[in-house]
Amino acid sequence: MAQLNPRPRLWRWAVLLPAGLYFLVPMAASVWFSIDDADGISFDAYTGLLSAPGFTDSLVLTLELAAVTVVVLLLLLVPAMIAVRIGAPKLRPVLEVVCTLPLVVPPVALTAGLIGVLRWGPDHLMDTPFFQTFVFVQQPEFPLVLVIAYVLMALPLAHRALDSGLRAVDVRTLVEAARNCGASWPRAVVSAIVPNLRGALLNAAFLTLALVLGEFTTASILGYQPFAVWIYSVGNSRGQMSVAVSVLSLLITWVLLLLLAAAGRERRHQTAATS
């Protein structure tokens, strides 16, 4: 490439410098905004977070939702994707459609649909056992309806992440090898395929986690108060604190992604060494 392009690479700096400014300035300004005080620098916005009303409750709710969503999503998706690879190739297009359709339904529209369904409960099913299900799904302590929405929203992301992971693994050979060594079907999948998918699984889990941590639309319209909704209500009264939370959430995402990149790199080195 170097010989091909003898001209000084001014264009590169002409591209990267403004881009760098555009992406770094809001971060710097946010940090400054959150610590800038009338009399100098103060970290009150950060230290006051823990004692702010609702902070811990909403954070715990969000983390619970995130954990349940990740577990449910992976338990549903991973067996289906592996099965489609080794035994049921005819279902592959079906799976792809299932994992693509949520892309064309924006979260607001999905929420509208969910509300439509939830309204059937009191309207038509009052005297049937189904009504209890509707109540159970909407309980304020742990709204399962949000988990349903989040799993659907995360399906395309997780599918893409897992698909690229599975593509790098010869699933059929691994399973057959495990089977020939006498492993049962579940055992073959768990101990031969899943370890090879660690990077992809982490990736899918991270994307889902990021989605749930930041999700605002569905939760706010349905009237629950996970973390994002809490930030919104704080933003109306205490601007500095909401910016502080934004800075923190950006930092947390960074850390998570760096951890993930480190895990993925380790994986790649291993596979590079064996191949």
Next chain:
Amino acid sequence: MTTAPTPVPAPAAADPSGGPGAPGTATAPPAARPTARPTRRRPRGGAWLATVPLLAFFLVGFGLPAVAIVTGAFTVSSDAESGAGSFTTANLTDSVQGAYWTALVSSVKLSALTALIGTVLGVPIAQAVLTSRFRLLREAVLTASGVLANFGGLPLAFAFVATLGNAGELTKAFHLTDHGWSLYSFTGLAVTYLYFLVPLMVLTITPALEGLRLQWREAARNNRATTPQYWRHVALPILFPSLLGGFVLLFGSAFAAYATAAAMVGATVPLISRQIADALSGNVLVGQGNLALALSLDMIIVAVLVMAVYLPLQRRSARWLS
């Protein structure tokens, strides 16, 4: 790896000790094949069972809301004075009129514009980073793109309010308000959206740019093509499906975005997602409860139309960039 490829050892049957293989296969070599068959065939019979939970979940979790949207969009709201539950197209006609139509158009305009700018800006950034000599820069930018592409929603809105809002640091430092700047406008929203759309484009287009082979460039060079000619006649046609795919992805993200706009601009820029949320929280006339569902249907139709452009093209790019 340093040793020459060794010939495959003789089959287990030739080895009297049997090795790790099952004793049955070792003692009766001809029977090995028939016993191997069922283990291969069994998954084909039962593997579909593993997809059942996902499909069942999808049918209930996604199918029911979809049915609710379609049926709701075409029936009279339950809070209407008369004819609740009967068939009507009034919801849909209302949803493409007046303020709702303005909101839909403005949503589409905002998404198309930001997706276009994001595509145009994302490609040179990705190319600049990819061809850079500094590995660290490359890794840093790609990781940062991963973070920023997920940095939508409220935090993004607050970060921009802190930077360019009325009391934002840049606004105060450069007195931007005196120059007519306002974050709470179409332009302000577009500037904010690009903050996660451009990284998304960088992430999307990087694999495609990596797939451009050096030989193609050399071949173009040898035929005395200039760099612009190379891009115009070789690289861009190959990249076109990927670019369009990226555009569709960006459009979809911008179109579906709700939180950023809700926290930032309030009602100054009408957007369809906000109209739906308003309608869902009861901010509509009596008897128009199902309007939200009709608006949702509009939104889905737009998204489907945009996706429909992209899907056939995806296959074409796969042919070149595999």
